[in-house]
Amino acid sequence: MAFIFLWNQAGFAALPMDARLNNPVDPFYNVKLNPLPKTILHLLMDNHYFVHSDGSIWSPGRGQEIRKSQMRVLIRRLKSTERLKALLRIDLILSQNGSGHLTPGELKKVRQILKKAWPFFTMDNRKHFSRYFSREELYSLNLTPPDEDSDPDLLSQEPLGAPPPPPLPAGFMSQLEAAPQSLAASPVAASSQIIQNAPLISPSASFLPQSQALIPTPVPSRSQTPVLPPAPVAVSNPPAQTPMTPAVMAPASVQPPSVAVSAPPAVMKAAPSLAAVSSSAQVLSHIPGASVAAASLAAAATASTALSGINRVASPAAVVTPVPSVAVSSAVKAAPSVSKSSAVVAGMTVDSIRQALSGSSVIGDRTYGIVKKPKGPKTLPPLKSYSLPSLSVVPSADFEKFLLNAPYSGDPKGLLRIIDTYGQEPFRSRALNIVMNLTPAIVIDPDRMEMEAHQKAFVSQKADGHFEATVALNSGAILGSKKEFIFEDWKAMLPVSSSAYQAMGLPEPKVEALDFSARPDKVKPSAWGIKTQIYSDGSERGDYSSFEMAGFLIHGLLDVEAQIEGWSAFPYQEESYAYSAQMLLYAQIKDGAKTEDFLDPQMRALFEDWLNHPARFHDFLIHSLASGQNALWDLRHIETSRRDYFIRKSYVACPKSLVKEETLEKSQNLDSIKKEAMSLAKAHFTTESDFEKALNSLDFQAAGIESHQKVSSMDDCLAYWQKEFMGSNILNDLMDEARSAEKDFREKIGAPYVP
Amino acid sequence: MSRKFGVLMAALLISISAFADSGDSTDYVSPWRDFSCTLPKGWVAFSEKDQMGYVVHILGPDDPTGVYRTGIDVHWFDSSRPGFVPLTKAVEGMRASNSLTGRSSTLLRVVRGADTFARMFEINENRWLPSERLPSIKKHLHSYVAILPRGKSYWIITLSSTRSVYLDYRDTFIEFLRSFNPMGY
Numbered sequence: 001m002a003f004i005f006l007w008n009q010a011g012f013a014a015l016p017m018d019a020r021l022n023n024p025v026d027p028f029y030n031v032k033l034n035p036l037p038k039t040i041l042h043l044l045m046d047n048h049y050f051v052h053s054d055g056s057i058w059s060p061g062r063g064q065e066i067r068k069s070q071m072r073v074l075i076r077r078l079k080s081t082e083r084l085k086a087l088l089r090i091d092l093i094l095s096q097n098g099s100g101h102l103t104p105g106e107l108k109k110v111r112q113i114l115k116k117a118w119p120f121f122t123m124d125n126r127k128h129f130s131r132y133f134s135r136e137e138l139y140s141l142n143l144t145p146p147d148e149d150s151d152p153d154l155l156s157q158e159p160l161g162a163p164p165p166p167p168l169p170a171g172f173m174s175q176l177e178a179a180p181q182s183l184a185a186s187p188v189a190a191s192s193q194i195i196q197n198a199p200l201i202s203p204s205a206s207f208l209p210q211s212q213a214l215i216p217t218p219v220p221s222r223s224q225t226p227v228l229p230p231a232p233v234a235v236s237n238p239p240a241q242t243p244m245t246p247a248v249m250a251p252a253s254v255q256p257p258s259v260a261v262s263a264p265p266a267v268m269k270a271a272p273s274l275a276a277v278s279s280s281a282q283v284l285s286h287i288p289g290a291s292v293a294a295a296s297l298a299a300a301a302t303a304s305t306a307l308s309g310i311n312r313v314a315s316p317a318a319v320v321t322p323v324p325s326v327a328v329s330s331a332v333k334a335a336p337s338v339s340k341s342s343a344v345v346a347g348m349t350v351d352s353i354r355q356a357l358s359g360s361s362v363i364g365d366r367t368y369g370i371v372k373k374p375k376g377p378k379t380l381p382p383l384k385s386y387s388l389p390s391l392s393v394v395p396s397a398d399f400e401k402f403l404l405n406a407p408y409s410g411d412p413k414g415l416l417r418i419i420d421t422y423g424q425e426p427f428r429s430r431a432l433n434i435v436m437n438l439t440p441a442i443v444i445d446p447d448r449m450e451m452e453a454h455q456k457a458f459v460s461q462k463a464d465g466h467f468e469a470t471v472a473l474n475s476g477a478i479l480g481s482k483k484e485f486i487f488e489d490w491k492a493m494l495p496v497s498s499s500a501y502q503a504m505g506l507p508e509p510k511v512e513a514l515d516f517s518a519r520p521d522k523v524k525p526s527a528w529g530i531k532t533q534i535y536s537d538g539s540e541r542g543d544y545s546s547f548e549m550a551g552f553l554i555h556g557l558l559d560v561e562a563q564i565e566g567w568s569a570f571p572y573q574e575e576s577y578a579y580s581a582q583m584l585l586y587a588q589i590k591d592g593a594k595t596e597d598f599l600d601p602q603m604r605a606l607f608e609d610w611l612n613h614p615a616r617f618h619d620f621l622i623h624s625l626a627s628g629q630n631a632l633w634d635l636r637h638i639e640t641s642r643r644d645y646f647i648r649k650s651y652v653a654c655p656k657s658l659v660k661e662e663t664l665e666k667s668q669n670l671d672s673i674k675k676e677a678m679s680l681a682k683a684h685f686t687t688e689s690d691f692e693k694a695l696n697s698l699d700f701q702a703a704g705i706e707s708h709q710k711v712s713s714m715d716d717c718l719a720y721w722q723k724e725f726m727g728s729n730i731l732n733d734l735m736d737e738a739r740s741a742e743k744d745f746r747e748k749i750g751a752p753y754v755p
Numbered sequence: 756m757s758r759k760f761g762v763l764m765a766a767l768l769i770s771i772s773a774f775a776d777s778g779d780s781t782d783y784v785s786p787w788r789d790f791s792c793t794l795p796k797g798w799v800a801f802s803e804k805d806q807m808g809y810v811v812h813i814l815g816p817d818d819p820t821g822v823y824r825t826g827i828d829v830h831w832f833d834s835s836r837p838g839f840v841p842l843t844k845a846v847e848g849m850r851a852s853n854s855l856t857g858r859s860s861t862l863l864r865v866v867r868g869a870d871t872f873a874r875m876f877e878i879n880e881n882r883w884l885p886s887e888r889l890p891s892i893k894k895h896l897h898s899y900v901a902i903l904p905r906g907k908s909y910w911i912i913t914l915s916s917t918r919s920v921y922l923d924y925r926d927t928f929i930e931f932l933r934s935f936n937p938m939g940y
Contacts (some may be wrong), residue, residue: 288886453889474908495889575887602883602891605856613848614909615805616780619828620882622812623915628821672888675821680890682820735804746838753807753838753913755830 020144029068039119039144043078079120079147086117087125107132119144123663124656135704140376142703276517380718383651386726387732394432396420402436412442415473418550419557422588424745426737427581431557440469440560442553446496448472450677453493455556459563467564471556473549476529477600480511482684483536492683493602504677506693509685513539527601547589547598551582566727570643572625573731579621580738583610591749614742615755629675647725654717661720662712666705674698784938785811787793789831790910793934795927798827807836815924820919822884822894825916825924827931834907842902842909848892849878849900849911866901868932879918897921899928905937 031041032055044051048060057066066074090113093106102110114121114129121129124145130138399420403413419431434440440457449456449472458470480494494514495501501508512518512535520533520541529543544552555578562568562578586607589594596604609617624630650657674695681691712720746753756807781794786802800813813827832839840848845862850860858880866875878898883891895918903910912935914928 249825419848449889451888453885453887453891491893493883493891494888500889601855602886605853606886608853608855615807615810615828615830616849618805618810619812619821619826619913619915622814622828623826624822624885626814626817626824626826627885628817629888672821676888676890679820679822679892683890683892685890739804739806746806751838752834752840752844753836754840755832 013713024066026069028065029057029071031057034068040075043082043120044074047078047081048352051480082117082120083122083125083147084570086113086121089113115141120147122146123660139700139703186358210669235383274297311512379651380654383648383722383725386729388730388737391426391429392433393425394420396427397437399432406435407439408442411444414546414554415550415553416441416548417584418589419554422550422590422592423586424478424581424584424741426741427554427558427584430561431571431581434557434561438467438560438564440471440557442471442473444473444475444549446474446476446478448497449474449495449500450497451495451500451673453477453558455552457556457559457563459560469560471553471560473552473556474544475549476532476542476544476721477540477602478513479513479540479542480509480513480526480683480685481540483538492680492685494557494680494685503673504678504680505697506680506686509680511535511685512537513541529600543598544600545598547586548600548603549594550589551603554585555579555582560729565730566723566725567731567734569724569727570731571630572622573735575623575625575726576618577734577738579606580742583607584741587611587745587749613747613754615753629672643728643731644725647721647728651718651721651725654721655714658712658717658720659710663705667702670698670705783813783829785809785829787940790829791936791938792829792931795931805830806838807832815927818894818920820917822834822892823896823915823917825914825920828913828915828929829935830911830913832909832911841907842904845909845911846874846876848874848900853880856882866929867933868901868903868935871903873903873912873932875899875901895919899925901928901932903935903937910935910937 021508031051036044041051044057049066050056050058050060050063057071059066090110093102093110097103097106111132114132118126118141126142126146133141166292220398374726408414408416416432416435419428423431448470452474454474456472458472460468464466474496477561478494478496480492482491494509494511496514498508510512512520513533518535521536524534525532526532526534526540526542528540529545531543533541533543535541558578558581559568559574562574568574583606586596586599586603589598590607596607599607606617609620649662677686677691677694677698680686681688686694745751760894781796782791783794783800784791794813795815798813798815800811802809802811804810808831810831811829813829815825815827817824818840824940832845846863852859858878861877863874863876865872867873878900881893881898882896884894885891896915898915899921901912903912912932914924914931916924
């Protein structure tokens with residue numbers, strides 16, 4: 001029996017763990033203290049749980065009070081059950097119909113079932129069934145966020161502090177994850193698609209007995225062992241996800257192959273549900289027309305059980321409810337390939353299990369359906385490592401020769417010469433190499449800036465693999481001014497590009513400086529440029545100096561390189577690197593000019609911080625980049641070990657991982673645009689009604705992101721994560737390079753490091 | 756007797772650590788194991804190298820307008836590093852006003868830290884935010900700055916936010932300072 005030891009006035013007291021019953025550490029759940037959403041309350045009541053007037057929740061039957069620690073698991077289990085029930089009912093209707101064309105009555109039933117279960121559906125479920133509803137219906141249905149409890153969210157931001165689990169062995173996981181792709185193409189697509197999306201009835205791993213613990217096994221090769229940097233220790237962080245290290249099953253625990261095998265923590269979520277699935281299959285197998293579904297379910301149960309045995313040691317405590325022989329036989333009839341899977345028995349090595357699985361259908365840890373050999377590659381190619389290529393320094397004479405024949409007009413040539421003269425190594429050569437090798441178009445065109453303030457880099461890859469790039473630069477800041485009453489004077493820097501207002505769903509503000517046909521009242525030097533145009537409504541059109549624009553250009557050229565080399569996926573590091581280049585360029589210019597007047601007030605404030613208070617500058621950069629409007633922050637991408645783990649995990653989860661990534665990116669972007677529209681409204685540059693309309697339109701777009709997200713191809717997905725991995729590999733070297741350049745500069749000029 | 760006592764103490768420690776895990780806040784130890792602290796609930800920390808060694812950033816909630824994320828930054832200034840600035844000069848530099856940003860600071864006062872007293876002041880300034888996106892508006896930023904000297908070296912801990920929300924984080928910062936525990940000094 002476990003004890004806890006307490007110290008009181010009488011000395012030590014050893015209490016059994018049950019004494020924690022009255023301990024506040026694990027109190028009973030109370031809906032008054034921790035309110036639950038209505039859908040969850042209804043779910044509990046539908047499942048015969050009692051919610052007493054004092055807020056306590058009691059289980060049906062013997063009526064035990066539910067504890068706080070049990071609630072999450074309980075809700076997850078009930079949600080899973082709801083999903084499974086809905087999917088089985090739909091499957092039954094589809095199977096009974098047979099023709100694939102539902103009658104109006106059947107369609108109505110399906111829609112009713114879907115509507116009821118929609119709050120508990122995962123994103124995948126919703127995507128699959130969205131065709132049963134109109135856009136308006138989907139909008140209202142999607143107001144409740146999808147349930148992701150049973151879907152290990154690859155994109156979730158795990159709290160930092162706990163060391164991440166080691167990377168997964170690519171070959172093994174790729175087989176597991178490749179299955180969903182194959183199911184779409186199966187001959188029994190109608191039923192298998194549904195079954196593919198079937199959720200788990202998955203009590204958490206904590207419900208499993210201690211005896212089911214993983215036996216750690218040696219990692220196959222040293223190259224797969226992640227070398228973790230000193231990681232911060234977060235005592236109360238949740239435990240890191242258990243790695244799926246292939247383990248050899250203990251021969252002592254051999255059980256009949258398709259009957260008793262234990263489950264690994266990641267795959268094991270399926271284990272308790274398998275019994276339910278198997279029994280569902282048994283029920284379905286007796287229903288005429290439902291045999292395919294039954295076969296699939298049973299086969300899934302069998303193969304899942306078999307697969308799950310790869311990672312774990314079978315133990316008596318881990319024995320899953322035996323799969324009824326009826327279900328197994330029907331499974332084998334319907335899907336003969338499953339027999340190979342079910343032949344995976346305890347005592348086999350990982351290689352032999354892989355061999356047994358090859359050629360047969362393989363299912364993922366969340367998939368029941370098992371129908372056809374996966375289309376995708378059996379084993380993904382390993383992610384290629386990459387190191388920072390050695391930098392070839394560009395001599396000034398060579399660059400000048402290049403410029404003579406380069407297809408640039410006077411202005412871009414002038415800016416490039418400034419970079420050549422004042423740019424600091426290694427940034428100068430990196431930027432000039434991009435110019436010489438890629439010859440990107442350099443345009444001074446505020447209309448192409450969209451929502452960017454200073455520079456915007458566009459990169460596209462042609463069919464032959466070559467890159468095309470354009471760097472657009474802003475010519476001057478537009479300062480809008482709105483006077484309200486006597487004292488309030490609202491000022492904002494406004495975008496010129498009409499596409500920025502289109503994106504926000506707002507009309508262009510009536511500011512004279514935005515109208516290129518308007519004549520300024522006067523043109524005079526100001527802090528915003530030597531030819532600042534001042535208009536009758538108080539708005540101003542600034543004029544960036546060539547020196548300042550050269551800084552924008554080096555920033556933009558490095559953005560181009562980042563997009564080609566893959567490190568643009570890490571915005572904080574990308575911006576930090578590009579800012580180092582830009583600020584070092586300004587520092588050199590200032591050294592020659594002995595003034596900072598070539599910078600506008602906003603950039604000068606940043607430059608002064610960078611020069612005199614570098615720590616403060618970096619803090620400011622992080623806090624502003626991490627804000628919602630910038631939408632540039634991603635905690636997954638900050639620490640090396642976490643970053644690489646995330647990329648490896650996403651790589652093996654292709655193509656789903658790319659869909660999720662793109663969905664997340666789009667929704668972050670929309671959120672950012674929403675906040676930008678709000679800024680404009682707060683500064684009184686738009687009316688309240690226009691802002692309301694814009695918000696509605698943005699909300700509508702956000703609701704439709706998931707249903708309109710295209711499925712990425714496997715190749716695109718693999719290439720995407722490979723590129724990100726490439727960027728991740730060189731990121732640390734790049735940051736060291738930037739730090740070293742700044743340090744050398746400070747030492748050279750003798751600048752102290754003032755906080 | 757001593758063996759029994761050892762077993763009992765071990766059991767006690769295990770039970771205590773189990774209890775410590777269940778709290779709302781998170782205990783954090785820096786990657787270099789030179790300080791520990793308690794992170795406010797829901798805030799996340801990460802570290803990176805900088806010229807003076809390393810820095811830990813702890814990020815909290817976003818400003819309601821989405822232009823600036825509130826956060827705590829912990830910098831260690833090691834006297835053995837090149838470019839090191841003595842504490843008095845550093846404080847002078849940090850508190851210097853700037854007409855360009857309307858920067859101003861309050862007087863120094865003393866607050867109680869984990870095991871020592873920290874000197875603390877506040878800074879106010881205006882910035883165009885966001886700096887690289889449009890529309891950009893002038894925002895009033897506020898920082899609480901605390902200095903914890905360790906010999907000639909020192910820690911600088913800053914909580915910065917927009918002025919509109921800074922009062923919400925005053926207690927958070929004081930609590931953070933009380934939990935801040937330099938190790939190995």
